[in-house]
Amino acid sequence: MPQPPATSPTTLASWALAIASALEAAGSEAGPILERSGLSLPRLAAAPEGRVPTVLMTRLWGNVLLATGEPAFGLKVAGHAQPLHFHDLGIMLLAGQRPLDAMLALVRYYRLISDSVHVQLVSQPGLLGLSIRQLPQMAVHPMALDAFAASQLRLMRLVGGDAMRAVRVCLSRPAPAQAGPWRRAFGVLPEFDSRDTVLWYRRDQLEAPRPGAPDAWVRQSETGVQAYLAGLDGGAADELGARVRQVLRAGLPAISTLEEVARAMGVSARSLRRGLDQGGPGFRAVRLALVMELARSLLHGTRLPVGEIAARLGYRDAGSFSKAFRDHAGETPLRWRQRHQRTAAE
Structure with a gap:
């Protein structure tokens, strides 16, 4: 079982900016909502590679729910979180020779995005899953897990093509009153109240070759990710x-x-x-x-x-x-x- 870090977990500031973008697209003014959460939109925009304490992100998600009244709003945020918002890791996610390479890069370096969860690969016959588990004693808002999972599915479709689908989706969030938004976002009806959030894919689709970037680009991006995490x-x-x-x-x-x-x-x-x-x-x-x-x-x-x-x-x-x-x-x-x-x- 992974242990919590010695200091408070943080999340990449780009996630807060993605929330702000989704709020603006929905007709809500993002600045005041962020301010009520202890965040400053100008500061975040000036340093998108910075870190935000996860406790403030959890507060932000709660205020987003109050402002929008939409429990499924995290699914909308996923559409505003682009791979390149994750800087060098985004390049790695897009540059592999197989969709599986994107999953492996995410498993290795997910802490760049957030160190409030633990991400790993899990397997079943013919299937591989990306498992997202919040750390012990770490309160992560259900909408945050929705956004993380839905953005990962968007990434896999981006690198694997429109045929890439999650054949099974398990979500640790409580079952909503109306599951329609989640069914539409994931293409299947998720299994709610699961122990972990897991997106399952067919192994053969993950291992299918695709055009990738030159190895030098991948190595350079990985060096950048490692330097960031070393900091x-x-x-x-x-x-x-x-x-x-x-x-x-x-x-x-x-x-x-x-x-x-x-x-x-x-x-x-x-x-x-x-x-x-x-x-x-x-x-x-x-x-x-x-x-x-x-x-x-x-x-x-x-x-x-x-x-x-x-x-x-x-x-x-x-x-x-x-x-x-x-x-x-x-x-x-x-x-x-x-x-x-x-x-x-x-």
Whole structure:
């Protein structure tokens, strides 16, 4: 049985962006729904390769259900999650010589997408299944599992052609009142309330050859995936600091204090403070460095007034932000912006 990671599980920010895209397509304004969940759509869009604590994703799914009233909305989100949203892993998923290669790549590197579940291959005579099991003690919203499973089926149809079908679908989510959306999405009536979520395919279809990408492309993409995961698997202190930055980057200003970050990560404030103090500069320094990084990005990349930038970063007024920026950078935000605009023009 796989064990939960030492720190709070996270999900690729691209998933939150796919939810936002599906909400907008359905006529709902995504920004406020994300904000109620402790997330910032501009922050996510600026760093789609970043990580979002799964606890915030679960909160987001719950708010999506409240806003839409559609228990099957996760199936719609699957249509907005494209393979290339998964960066180098997306290239690997599309580049194999057989549909089975896409499944094997997903099994090897699923943690790039989310480390709140465990993905593996299972077999029956003539069949292979992709099994998705949430980690012990990890609450994953049923709509999230719907989206993961439906997007995997879309991937297999993309790489295996229209004839590729799941011959059997088991879903760990509770049985809905109306199963029609799930039957249409998966092509068969799923078996609800299963122990694990499993999509079963015919082995001969998975092993059928198809045109693939050059081996060099696959190797280069795999190197990129491994480098990304190595960053997630760094030393405990470095990883903890990285997770804190991920939460702040996704959640400012709704999530700003150490206590709020600890709650989002599912750890105690005391243990988070101790872990950061032992391994580095501490929470205040980590937060300030990230806030100033975002400030420079907004000053250089947008025409937003300083007061609007201050509000986005959680400062109570432009004066407080300007003082903090001057103390950090040695000049006011306006002077910094003017200097860098002149440099860019030259």
